[in-house]
Amino acid sequence: MFTSLFAALNSMAPEDLIVAALFIPTAAALLIPLCHRVPNLREAVTLISAVALATVTWSLYPYIIDGVRPELKVWDVGQGLTLSFKVEPLGMLFALVASTLWIVNSIYSIGYMRGNNEPRQTSFYVCFAVALASTMALAFSANLFTMFLAYEVLTISTYPLVTHKATPEAMKAGRVYLMLLIGTSMVLFLPAIVITWATAGTLDFTAGGIIPITGENALSPFLLGGLLFLFIFGIGKAAVMPIHFWLPAAMVAPTPVSALLHAVAVVKAGVFSILKVVVYVFGIDALTTTSANTWIIYLSAFCVLMASIIAMNQDNLKARLAYSTVSQLSYIVLGAVLATATSVTGGALHILMHAFAKITLFFCAGAIYVAHHKTEVSQLDGVGRLMPVTMFAFFIASLSIIGIPPLGGTWSKWFLALGALDAHYQFAMAVFMISSLLNTAYLLPIVSRAFFKPLPGTAAGQKVAIAEAPTACLIAISLTTLGCLILFFYADFALDMIKLVDFTGAQTNTASSPAAGGELLEGAFNVR
Template identity: 65%
Template sequence: MTSGALVLLALAIPFAAALLIPLAHRRPNLREAITLVAAGALFATVCLILGAVLAGERPAAGTLEVVPNLEIGFLVEPLGMIFACVASTLWILNSIYSIGYMRGNNEPRQTSFYVCFAVALAATMGIAFAANLFTLFLFYEILTLSTYPLVTHKGTEAAMRAGRIYLLLLIGTSMTLLLPAIIWTGALAGTLDFVPGGILAGKASPALTGVLLGLFAFGIGKAALMPIHYWLPAAMVAPTPVSALLHAVAVVKAGVFSVTKVVVYVFGIDFLAETGASQWLVFVASFTLVVASVVALSKDNLKARLAYSTVSQLSYVVLGAAMVAPASIVAAGMQIAMHAVGKITLFFCAGAIYTAAHKTEISDMAGIGRAMPVTMIAFLIGAVSIIGLPPLGGAWTKWYLSLGAVESGDLFVIGVLFVSSLLNIAYLLPIVARGFFMPPRGSEADGETRIKEAPLACLIPLCITAFLCIFLFFQAGPIQALLEEMIVDSQAALAGETDGGAAELQELQQ
């Protein structure tokens, strides 16, 4: 099978699962088996595509012309490859976790849950492999619509209100800001294709470039820049596997991935650096990551605290893209992977605590680590990765962001990162300390504490994701190499070179 056919297969597998799952709605074991088989097949397909990309290929699938000069097309480049690997890997773990969570809490409408989840993963693959802005926009909207039923899954008034906010902000920003930005870009550049080095150099003034970048940055509402962020904490009424999908597997990652891809392949790193048109975005991202962390400190509900943590952590990606330095672009791409495994670990732990102990408020979790030691140790590992301390994967993001700040001259960003790290410590580590070192309250304080972990289907995935937080610290090299290859592609395209990429890559690595 050709690499182009594999790209189409990666899109077809989750869509096929979405069609087959309803046929097994009366047989839960079969329904969940279809989900797991599809997740495994997608992962295997993405691994085959990764092999081709590592060998220097850029797999492409045949385009479908919708109207003249408007095509649906797919092309795999390094950044999209990383995003696809993250999403396909975590779909397997999230599917296993969902079985334990949905059954353990007797959640309703489980068949529709798995169907929407599969469609969301198909949309994620479409975003990751999009060859142009039109294709990205199409699958971006499919992702929004397919996740709306997941946000409103519980059917309560709070869930329906959260769903309305979700649609209003995400559809509203994409239609009023993102779509005009795409049309404007097409009119200026004469194309919507993602091209190494960008398509706007020499075709837009610095002022116009800044305006266009603003339309993209805020129009891609899934990136959750303030003030376009409220949909994210509001959506925490959804079941925990949905929260994991929103925060780690697909939705927010689709947002920050899209911002980064637009910066690299539409504006171009060198063009933005020359014009200084992205400098304002550095300040907006810095503001968001600090203020969201401060708000997280005030939240007693565990999922709400993690939600504002995500708003803050997403801004690391936008910040890296906005500084448009080679090291900061590497940081942006790395954060997509590092934050995904760290934050999904934290949400898995939150769901496990709810399933086993029915606790949602941090103030009620005194002594929870004595009853659920495995869960809380995994929570500690995920928290330290989010904070950015070695030997956890999140440390690499802050390292490369700091290097990028030096390269771009934005030295104040180093101070912002330091303050952010302190805030991360302040809102995450006390949860662990309360769980292990404070005595249980009320009736739980009587007698000997008994170990009561969540079902194995919940426990195993959170242990694996915690392990991945450690693994990615020691195995970050391939991610770094792919991202540097993306930068070399852009520089070679601008220089008109076809065979100088290896020397530039060696210089970057030094």
């Protein structure tokens, strides 16, 4: 059945594949409520559409590698407000990450939601599907308006997920989540878009950027920096400090939601938007020649370290992971605003690598909660003996976050560090290194505690019966852990694509000529 599906997909034009990528999760969102009374069927719909979506995005991949940039213009609202989609390498990468992880996340969700007997599961899956649909739209957006539209829909569709438990605490977190994300996007992101429209006269993502830095309409470096400020903080999903606290607050949500927030869609959508804005709205050359990015480099470097330090002091496991995410997101923002081809490559790669590692960590945290209802780090003594598979996965993912070979996280940190040197910000490289140490300091003690301390109430060395989470959870955890490992060896698929990102706008045919900064990339491969 699947082979014929593949054959059908191969015969589809890339434009149709875009439609399919947007349609599948939307259709799922409409179908799931119809299957309200038959949970098995409902979950089947989720799983099938997740697989179908991943298949569709993966069938788009070869086209992008071949230099095809399919476009889909849906509707012209007027005044630059065009609803249109265009697949370019960065978006393709993000779409692949999100759609692939949706499968794993769905498997896990089924285990988790059933294991915990959560209420309102139907609306949960519906919102999930809508979130994925908007993520696809965001990944493939061809202009700022489409991106903004998808961004807002993503916020609104994930709000019911954050408040899923409907406890006063969850409601409060939901309020923070909604106000901070909608608030920043309306007060900062939207004016940034309006100003972009007023100065550039277009909202389309264009290689080399659209904001004029020379000529009549040019923005002064100061104003350019101001606009960058509006974008960086307007895209609150990127959780740059001080707009980060919605993320720890959202920890009250069920774990699959946390995984969605941290790995699949939400924060990744934020940093992806920033990458895209830097590359296609400002243009990396415009930023480096005007030095409008300097202050934000220092800010995000500060965030990297600060969030790591806060993470060390969190006893709640999920909160610790949340601050870890805040720190890791700032890596990507830093990679973006360093504004060299290599650093942007590192940032884009980190979306992928961090996604796999962090989703594993959250799955593990959720598994511990489902099996033993433990949420604090200090309660985890000896848990490794109860749940060896889970804690081993936790260990592997931690190593990937730290950036130790042979795990995927190595590559992104490598490129980020190279990019820092490339941009002549040696201190940024130092920040990456120090932060890796900090990562070690807040992640590995959890593992050692779990494996080397005795379970409370048992003597050291005493045998304990293994009590793992539901099988569905374990499958998901194993898959993503394996992913962390595989990504080290098969990072090419992502790198090959990021290489095709047109940074300067000078190339017209992306298929044949190497991208700017291509040499450095080649160098990196030789090292490996």
